[in-house]
Structures are given as C-alpha cells and as structure tokens.
Amino acid sequence: MANNIVKGVENMHVKLYNDERIDQLYSHDVSIIQSSNVFSFSLDAVLLADFARVSGQRIKRVVDLCAGNGAVGLFLSDRTHAAITMVEIQSRLADMASRSVELNGLQDRIDVINDDLKNTPQYIPKDSVDVVTCNPPYFLNYDTSEKNPNRYLAIARHELTTTLDEVAQTAADLLKMNAKLYMVYRPDRLSDLLMSLRSHRLEPKQMKLIRPRVNEDANMVLVEAIKDGKPNGLKVLPDLITHAGQQYSDEVKRILYGN
Secondary structure, three states: OOEEEEEOOOOOEEEEEOOEEEEEEOOOOEEEEEEOOOEOOOHHHHHHHHHOOOOOOOOOEEEEEOOOOOHHHHHHHHHOOOEEEEEEOOHHHHHHHHHHHHHOOOOOOEEEEEOOHHHHHHOOOOOOEEEEEEOOOOEOOOOOOOOOOOHHHHHHHEOOOOOHHHHHHHHHHHEEEEEEEEEEEOHHHHHHHHHHHHHOOEEEEEEEEEEOOOOOOOOEEEEEEEEOOOOOOOEEOOOEEOEEOOEEOHHHHHHHHOO
C-alpha cells in the first residue's frame, strides 16, 4: 500500500496511508487517523468518552478495551492525567491508534496493546486499574447473522473475537475494588449486559439511554458499573437526544464541538 508522510500536530512526521485521512474532534482538540475502507469512529465512541469520569488525582490508570482506532482513549486524554492503555486485537486498527497517539504527541501518556483483550492481564497487573472503558461488539455471532463483508467492521460489530462475558471478566480482573467500568451498548441486549456485569462482580450504578429523536426508541445505552459495589441502587439518568430534526441536538453539538 502506498503511503505518504504528514506533519503531525506536535511537529512530528507520521505515516499516513493513501486510504487514510486525519479528522479532528474539536471539543478535545484531538486529531485521529481514520479510513473509510478500514474503520472510522462513530458517535457511540464520542458519547462513551463524554460519559466516563476520569478526572481527579486518584485516577492513575485507565484502560480502553476494544479500542478500535483509538478514539475513546484519545478523547479521554485531555480530561485526565492518568496513563491510558488502549487494547485492540486488529493489527491495522492498533497501528492506526498508535500513529494517532504519535500524531498528538501523547506517547508519554498513552500506549497501545495489539492483542486479544482477554490477555490484557498479562500486560497490566490485576486489580490495578482505576477506570475501564469499552465500546464492544454489540451483535451475537450466530451462524445465520448477516455480517459486514468488510472484515474490520465485522469484527468491530459482531462477537467474532470476543464476547460480552469476556469483556466483563477482563474488566473485573483489571479494576481495583470500587473502581469503575463505563460501557456503551445496544438497548436490545441491555438485559444481557446487566446480567453479565453482575455475574462478574460489576454492579451497575448508572444508566443513560440515547435516543435519535424525542419519542423515538433508544438505539444506544451508556452504563457505569462499580467493581464489588453494593447491589441495587441503579440510577437511570435523563435520556440524551442526539438529533433535533436533521441536525445534531445542542447537547451533542457541545460534546462534539465544545462550548
């Protein structure tokens, strides 16, 4: 594949392939390498990063599982002083994430692990992480499931290389007691998510439904869970509406573009 060299935002030279582009999330002043042929982040990644609470001096280590091209970890980087580790099984996506880290001059704070997420405890000690975030594959891998012909997107969307239970188990292994997991998921699998979290010592504590428009069914859900938290006490936050007519809502504009 042919490539060229672009000058990054920190005056570093970063390789960019012909099918790649550099996009920016203005509210975070973060540049990210994307590809329409491989992978581009969606609104779910932006909303997950906004939902996660990572500020404060006690937050020393953050891990983003199913990191894709690094969007969530990069978006979190200006809201925390913590070290951030992004874990992605697909080598091309992990390489995109690594080059985006370099593009933003964040090599001293963010590292990328290219491996199956269930192997993360081989790199990071168990019970040592303050926050885990994850935007996992949403769809079960039935033999009859219609999958995207693009292998990169198929793995990102279907449970081809991991499962919900593996995500929950890995998060529980990594997190300290009373540390938090933040996930974005599909409402039609919400019961699966809540059951899996609780069965792996992750007690759901907050939930926010995302609706495309007022009075439309939710198409995403954000969930916060605490490792070894007290049972019950789940708080359902006000819904987030993503669109007003054909445009993004004021709340989503704030998240995307800042004030």
